[in-house]
Amino acid sequence: MDVFTKKRLQVASITYWLLLAYIVVALVWWFIALQRQNHQMANYKISELKMDDPAFQSKYMEIVDEKRRHDFRNIGEGSIFLVVILIASIFVYQAVRRQIRLQHQQENFMMAITHELKTPIAIAKLNLETLLKYSLSEEKKQKMLQATLQETNRLNTLASNILVSSQLEGGRYRTAKEELDLSDLIKTAINDFKNRFPERLWQCDIEPEIDINGDPLLLQILVNNLIENAIKYSPKESLITCKLFQKNKTVQFQVIDEGPGIPEDEKKRIFEKFYRIGNETTRTAKGTGLGLYLCKKIVEDHNGHIRVADNLNRGSNFMVSFTVKHTHEQ
Known part of the structure; x- marks a missing residue:
């Protein structure tokens, strides 16, 4: 996040919390004023009672009970108002921060797409x-x-x-799911990348004849984006590993690189739309921030799961899991 965006967030945060503090102080002042008024009214009513009145004790207890009821009412209403204000303020605060971050990411996306x-x-x-x-x-x-x-x-x-x-x-894509050979699809994609990048080192362990039900175009985009991501962020002399295997009813596809890796606090955010690690003005790697977002969207549309972990030596290991209805015969 650049300095300008950080300053905008700081100004918005400070202004927001000052306004919230003013509202809470006003609520507390309202509560104190009501309590004071309630006590004054009770004291006034008690002072109007006559000691020689036979009903003095019952009237006194009635005034005390009324005062207690008003105290509980004020405390209840004040507590509800305070909780509602705090919940709403947190919700609005998070929404505003998300909007500012999204606007910043969209600006970065426009810069990146122009360059791309x-x-x-x-x-x-x-x-x-x-x-x-x-x-x-x-x-x-x-x-x-x-x-x-x-x-x-x-x-x-x-x-x-x-x-x-x-x-x-936008929900406008018509998914055409069909039974397809995922092994063959991945092997074709890897061979295409080998032809495009003959200098790269590859290690491929693709279990044959693994069939899943899915959209061929979307799965092709998923595989291409993960492999291209590994190529983009790892040194030319490093190894790229692709694995596909099935265990029971779970099919897992892995793309492992030996790049710089991904910081722990960034691992969840990399799947957000437009999000890219680092500063757009100083970043050297090409990209738009759509690739991994699209991967996550495609995997979820196929009832799967995608996550990233650290490679054992260095780099990242992107793991995609699909659940199939039938098991693969060994």
């Missing part, structure tokens, strides 16, 4: 202009075409993430 769109377009344009203007060797042509294809794939992934995220959130 301009960079691949500029690279692809430069490569194509170079191919048109100069006569290059076949090897250089292939490298430039491969680089252009990679940037085009980035644009395609970005567009798919934005479109599918919007459709899922």
Whole structure:
């Protein structure tokens, strides 16, 4: 969170708590005033009684009981008002902070999406202009075409993430669930990444013929986002591990990297929409903050669960679990 946003949150928080303190003080003052008035009225009524009145004792007790009832009423009403004010204030405070954070994340998203769109377009344009203007060797042509294809794939992934995220959130995406071979889907995705990033080291342990019921496009986006996330945040010479296995009625897919890892207090927040670790102006890794949010949304739509843990050595281990109706025959 940048300095400007922190200052806005501080100003909003200070103003809010000052107003809340004023309201609580006013409530306490109202309670004291009512209690004082109640006691004064009781004392006045008692002073009006005549000692020689045969009904003095009963009238006195009646005044005392009335005073006690008013005390209980004032305490009850004051307590209810105080509890309602405190609950409402906490709710409003959290809502305002969430709104400010969301606005900040949306601003970061616009910065990131602008960069994410301009960079691949500029690279692809430069490569194509170079191919048109100069006569290059076949090897250089292939490298430039491969680089252009990679940037085009980035644009395609970005567009798919934005479109599918919007459709899922708005309830406009029609999920087409069918029985599919998850093993084959993941192997195809890994082979595609191996072709795109031949310099990367891979370790794949994909159990064959694991079938689940799901949407092929959404599951493809899920797998691609997790693997691309591992590539993005880990050193080029490090190992990326992909595992798929089934135990009883649970299918688990893991993508393990050897990057810097994720701080403990950030592990839950990384699945929030637009949320990215670090400062948008100084961050070097590419991204929009939609990938992991979309992963969580897809997994939940398939009645699954996603979480992240630390890798044993260093890095992160993203684990996706699905429950299937039938067990895999070994």
